[in-house]
Amino acid sequence: MTNLQSLAEGITSDLTTHQKQQVAHVQPFNTQFTLSREYLAECFDQSLPYGKSAKPNYLFPVILFAAGAGLLLFTEQPKVVSYMLIALAILELLHIRFRRAWWLTRQMWGKGAGAEVNLTIDEDGIQTQNAYAQTALLWSDIERVTETDLGLILVAKSGSRQYLSKSLFTADLVAEIIAKANGEAESIPKG
Structure with missing residues (x-):
């Protein structure tokens, strides 16, 4: 009987916890930035320690x-x-x-260098668009988000990586992006 009671308590506890959690929402956000040499340098410097070739192969x-x-x-x-x-x-x-x-x-030789990039963040995911390319990264496709000193590295389930500078966002939006992408839920007690 004690095993059944502990099992029932565990199920009840899981249901209560599930009811208290609600999926994190991201406020819709639009901005523009330029793929400048400075932005690309920040991208390289912040992404390198987390990349596959962080240490050179001599x-x-x-x-x-x-x-x-x-x-x-x-x-x-x-x-x-x-x-x-x-x-x-x-x-x-x-x-x-x-x-x-x-x-x-x-990167600077590429046709996207110096181009204006439109960045959109909404309930579907993160979209970037410029005159030469358009990318969309759905929240469900993001495996994890790595926060660096100056930005966020979004790692897709396919293994691709996308860097976004924190200078584009408010601190609250950075926290929302991390919570949404990592699938964390905000604990909101139901009353």
Whole structure:
């Protein structure tokens, strides 16, 4: 009988908790921002520690250099392949060293650089639109939100990431976005 009582209490407790919770609502919000070099730099700097390549991989250039040096020193093959492998190792090291500058340059060369972006947040999700692209990220498609010092990283279930600067929002809206995206509910006692 005690097992049944504890089971009944657990079910009652779950039902009461469920009744107290209500899905977090997000107030509709529209704004515009420019994909400027400063915004893109913030995006890179804030996203890097949470990305897949937060720590540079030095193994690949070391292997390239070792293979090139090995071919150069221990074989009688033409030296072109050896020099190419060593050059690729140096190029990869330069890529690692200057990855921020290289990423920013690639973004600034893109047709979206300098464009005005319309950002809309509503009950469906988060939409961005500019003259060249339109994206929509539904709340149900967001796996999690990572809050950084200056922004939010929205991680979709597909693995894609989208960065939004906190400077675009009020503190209350940032809290609402995090609550909605993470599927948290506000505890509102029913009376």
